Amino acid sequence: xxxxxxxxxxxxxxxxxxxxLQKYADKGYPPSIREIGEQTGITSTSVVNYxxxxxxxxxxxxxxxxxxxxxxxxxxxxxxxxxxxxxxxxTAAEMINDFMRVPILGRIGASLPxxxxxxxxxxxxxxxxxxxxxxxxxxxxxxxxxxxxxxxNSMIDAMVNDGDIVIMRKVDNNAEAKNxxxxxxxxxxxxxxxxxxxxxxxxxxxxxxxxxxxxxxxIEKSERLEIRGKVVMVIRKVxxxx
Numbered sequence: 001x002x003x004x005x006x007x008x009x010x011x012x013x014x015x016x017x018x019x020x021l022q023k024y025a026d027k028g029y030p031p032s033i034r035e036i037g038e039q040t041g042i043t044s045t046s047v048v049n050y051x052x053x054x055x056x057x058x059x060x061x062x063x064x065x066x067x068x069x070x071x072x073x074x075x076x077x078x079x080x081x082x083x084x085x086x087x088x089x090x091t092a093a094e095m096i097n098d099f100m101r102v103p104i105l106g107r108i109g110a111s112l113p114x115x116x117x118x119x120x121x122x123x124x125x126x127x128x129x130x131x132x133x134x135x136x137x138x139x140x141x142x143x144x145x146x147x148x149x150x151x152x153n154s155m156i157d158a159m160v161n162d163g164d165i166v167i168m169r170k171v172d173n174n175a176e177a178k179n180x181x182x183x184x185x186x187x188x189x190x191x192x193x194x195x196x197x198x199x200x201x202x203x204x205x206x207x208x209x210x211x212x213x214x215x216x217x218x219i220e221k222s223e224r225l226e227i228r229g230k231v232v233m234v235i236r237k238v239x240x241x242x
Contacts, residue, residue: 010060011099011131016040017051018060021073030071044104044149046165046237047130102167103129104147108184110160110195111152111214130165130235137167137232144170146229148184148195154209155195158182163237166195168229182231188224198227 010018020039024031031039037048052071055061060077064070130147137145150164160166160182168184177183183198185207196207196217205225207217219225 013040013042013051013131014055014060017048017055018073021061021071025073030069032069043128044165046149046163046235047104049237050130050165050235099131100134100142100145101129101131102145102147104149104165106148107151108148108166108193108195109152110150110154110162110209130167132167132233145232146170147235150195154211154214155182156211158197158210159236160195160210160231160234161237165235165237166231167233167235169232170229171227174225174227177227177230184228184231186226186228187219188226193228195231 017036017040020031020036033045033048033052036052037043037045040048042048042051052061052063056063058077060074062072062074132145134142145167147165147167150160150166151162153162155161166182166184171177171183177198179199181198182195184193184195185198186193194207194217196209199206199208204221205219207219209216
């Protein structure tokens with residue numbers, strides 16, 4: 001799901017993680033995923049993994065997934081970064097132009113529909129978010145974005161697993177959703193939300209999981225159904241010691 005970013009600029013979150021890794025390197029051992037999150041203000045381990053995945057692809061860190069805490073910074077790349085920072089105005093311009101911040105609004109169930117209190121849009125702090133390179137997104141899909149953390153495994157065949165982050169584009173009405181699109185659905189009469197493939201049928205809606213062990217959810221058209229957003233990107237949770 002991840003691609004190498006074209007610009008050389010790094011976001012503030014990337015710099016904080018690199019600084020922390022460097023401090024731990026001086027101690028002789030790297031931090032855990034959870035420690036990185038706690039010390040950089042990131043509440044989701046999936047988001048921490050997202051930044052580490054980027055830093056690895058850009059060559060700033062190396063990872064050995066065969067061992068616990070298998071992280072190390074690459075001194076040569078840090079040297080290049082320090083050189084780039086000698087021109088802070090240019091670096092700041094790259095950061096501003098290439099990155100956009102997407103707020104993480106809460107959780108979304110990917111199993112049976114979840115009661116809203118377990119997946120409301122207040123689970124994360126108002127400042128929580130993830131920076132995404134604009135080059136990863138089609139230009140027409142860069143407005144009205146928000147993120148949700150996935151709970152459950154009903155979309156595993158669509159490469160969306162428990163703990164992943166889905167980047168959503170807000171929709172204004174149900175008519176914007178096409179058959180076969182992965183959407184966040186709210187069922188007001190049940191106070192439930194769910195992440196599923198969406199299909200319109202003659203007399204009902206079908207919410208289709210991407211898991212052969214789970215049955216579709218059918219919603220009669222007499223029942224209210226609101227589509228809150230469509231998935232445009234998935235930030236996958238990487239298997240690494242926490």
